[in-house]
Amino acid sequence: xxxxxxxxxxxxxxxxxxxxxxxxxxxxxxxxxxxxxxxxxxxxxxxxxxxxxxxxxxxxxxxxxxxxxxxxxxxxxxxxxxxxxxxxxxxxxxxxxxxxxxxxxxxxxxxxxxxxxxxxxxxxxxxxxxxxxxxxxxxxxxxxxxxxxxxxxxxxxxxxxxxxxxxxxxxxxxxxxxxxxxxxxxxxxxxxxxxxxxxxxxxxxxxxxxxxxxxxxxxxxxxxxxxxxxxxxxxxxxxxxxxxxxxxxxxxxxxxxxxxxxxxxxxxx
Amino acid sequence: xxxxxxxxxxxxxxxxxxxxxxxxxxxxxxxxxxxxxxxxxxxxxxxxxxxxxxxxxxxxxxxxxxxxxxxxxxxxxxxxxxxxxxxxxxxxxxxxxxxxxxxxxxxxxxxxxxxxxxxxxxxxxxxxxxxxxxxxxxxxxxxxxxxxxxxxxxxxxxxxxxxxxxxxxxxxxxxxxxxxxxxxxxxxxxxxxxxxxxxxxxxxxxxxxxxxxxxxxxxxxxxxxxxxxxxxxxxxxxxxxxxxxxxxxxxxxxxxxxxxxxxxxxxxxxxxxxxxxxxxxxxxxxxxxx
Numbered sequence: 074x075x076x077x078x079x080x081x082x083x084x085x086x087x088x089x090x091x092x093x094x095x096x097x098x099x100x101x102x103x104x105x106x107x108x109x110x111x112x113x114x115x116x117x118x119x120x121x122x123x124x125x126x127x128x129x130x131x132x133x134x135x136x137x138x139x140x141x142x143x144x145x146x147x148x149x150x151x152x153x154x155x156x157x158x159x160x161x162x163x164x165x166x167x168x169x170x171x172x173x174x175x176x177x178x179x180x181x182x183x184x185x186x187x188x189x190x191x192x193x194x195x196x197x198x199x200x201x202x203x204x205x206x207x208x209x210x211x212x213x214x215x216x217x218x219x220x221x222x223x224x225x226x227x228x229x230x231x232x233x234x235x236x237x238x239x240x241x242x243x244x245x246x247x248x249x250x251x252x253x254x255x256x257x258x259x260x261x262x263x264x265x266x267x268x269x270x271x272x273x274x275x276x277x278x279x280x281x282x283x284x285x286x287x288x289x290x291x292x293x294x295x296x297x298x299x300x301x302x303x304x305x306x307x308x309x310x311x312x313x314x315x316x317x318x319x320x321x322x323x324x325x326x327x328x329x330x331x332x333x334x335x336x337x338x339x340x341x342x
Numbered sequence: 343x344x345x346x347x348x349x350x351x352x353x354x355x356x357x358x359x360x361x362x363x364x365x366x367x368x369x370x371x372x373x374x375x376x377x378x379x380x381x382x383x384x385x386x387x388x389x390x391x392x393x394x395x396x397x398x399x400x401x402x403x404x405x406x407x408x409x410x411x412x413x414x415x416x417x418x419x420x421x422x423x424x425x426x427x428x429x430x431x432x433x434x435x436x437x438x439x440x441x442x443x444x445x446x447x448x449x450x451x452x453x454x455x456x457x458x459x460x461x462x463x464x465x466x467x468x469x470x471x472x473x474x475x476x477x478x479x480x481x482x483x484x485x486x487x488x489x490x491x492x493x494x495x496x497x498x499x500x501x502x503x504x505x506x507x508x509x510x511x512x513x514x515x516x517x518x519x520x521x522x523x524x525x526x527x528x529x530x531x532x533x534x535x536x537x538x539x540x541x542x543x544x545x546x547x548x549x550x551x552x553x554x555x556x557x558x559x560x561x562x563x564x565x566x567x568x569x570x571x572x573x574x575x576x577x578x579x580x581x582x583x584x585x586x587x588x589x590x591x592x593x594x595x596x597x598x599x600x601x602x603x604x605x606x607x608x609x610x611x612x613x614x615x616x617x618x619x620x621x622x623x624x625x626x627x628x629x630x631x632x
């Protein structure tokens with residue numbers, strides 16, 4: 074390794090640390106300080122406001138539903154992409170990445186165009202049968218599923234590829250059927266990748282804002298999620314409340330980061 | 343933090359069984375068992391309902407207005423200003439990230455100092471933070487009554503700031519692993535042959551980092567042009583000044599003008615697609631070389 078001269082080393086350190094400090098560390102620190110400016114009042118006020126509580130509950134519900142759907146879908150697609158050959162596989166593996174690069178607002182618009190009850194491609198039919206998607210919880214779940222879709226797949230595919238299918242073939246040759254092979258051989262070996270993907274999806278789902286904003290009519294207590302209520306509270310000059318909800322969201326995300334950091338080495342073992 | 347978030351393309355091109363790699367096939371083989379076939383079918387139905395159909399709805403809606411529709415939408419000065427602002431700010435931020443991101447990656451890999459692990463963790467914070475919270479967080483330091491006297495909120499600088507925040511991890515996290523894998527023998531050999539430090543960096547280290555920097559830059563540009571959440575509170579969405587494309591699309595949607603929204607959205611989709619394709623080409627080229 075070539076050592077850099079001491080002045081250069083310090084200059085690079087200063088740039089890196091300074092940039093991250095001013096852009097991320099200090100602002101996040103300020104948020105935490107402002108949340109606790111009047112002691113715990115901001116938090117207790119927010120948590121006794123029924124609208125805030127129902128927004129948090131809705132976010133929790135939507136996130137759990139979206140993560141479960143993405144978990145099942147993600148593991149299925151990963152198995153198909155790694156273990157099987159079929160026409161169109163390449164296209165599919167490129168397509169599952171698309172949600173990562175689509176703007177959240179565009180995601181919302183796309184869902185609205187298909188599922189709105191007035192002139193949506195499928196929305197009118199669903200509405201006739203009494204199912205509303207847009208401006209209701211199913212729409213929130215779909216928008217959240219969309220944006221978090223590739224996360225599980227991206228974690229599981231590399232691990233599946235790496236472990237190979239020798240053990241699975243051995244199990245099959247010894248008479249295990251497909252579900253047995255999956256539950257007893259494949260799943261245990263991709264366990265940590267799955268958990269990691271789920272944690273990432275959860276953090277992403279809890280924090281989604283743009284896509285959710287388009288498909289929600291933002292009615293407090295009904296279709297307002299936690300991120301939407303941060304915006305609403307701030308714009309209504311209820312800044313203490315906005316800080317409190319934001320703080321809770323940050324805590325969820327920091328917890329996910331910690332879980333991920335703890336799991337990461339195990340994945341590499 | 344991970345490939346999942348930095349967005350390196352999944353490569354599943356490898357054959358499913360060892361013997362598949364030897365011979366070059368013209369038509370893709372089908373090794374689906376009946377059970378797997380059903381799984382694929384169900385997965386594809388859900389994927390179509392969730393992703394493919396809605397995205398085609400945008401394209402269809404945009405196409406129904408023809409070229410004149412695009413022309414009218416982009417002709418609108420407010421929209422055009424939004425497009426210009428978004429593209430220039432995304433380029434500026436990507437440029438900042440190319441330089442600072444590489445420096446941060448370098449410091450994280452080649453330097454040892456107190457607090458380095460903390461720095462490494464903080465890099466991931468922008469990925470983990472909900473975007474609207476990112477905006478709120480930046481308002482604290484750069485908003486009204488800023489403790490450091492930098493009141494950038496509601497000016498074009500706010501857009502730069504928000505985009506820099508949300509795209510910070512991309513280049514760091516793509517360059518870092520490459521730098522870790524880099525063989526230092528070559529650098530030592532160059533040094534022993536009398537190459538100066540700048541020369542070693544420029545001739546030996548930089549060339550191996552370029553693909554990673556490029557893919558990180560593409561990702562950060564793609565993220566920047568599509569950003570919405572972090573700008574809502576911070577930029578004030580002032581027409582012609584701090585309004586970005588996503589905000590324009592949203593206001594079209596809110597006014598019920600789905601056709602204009604779809605036209606503008608399809609332009610964004612096209613750019614996103616372009617970035618994916620370029621990224622794929624870059625990575626394939628690198629994979630071939632490696």
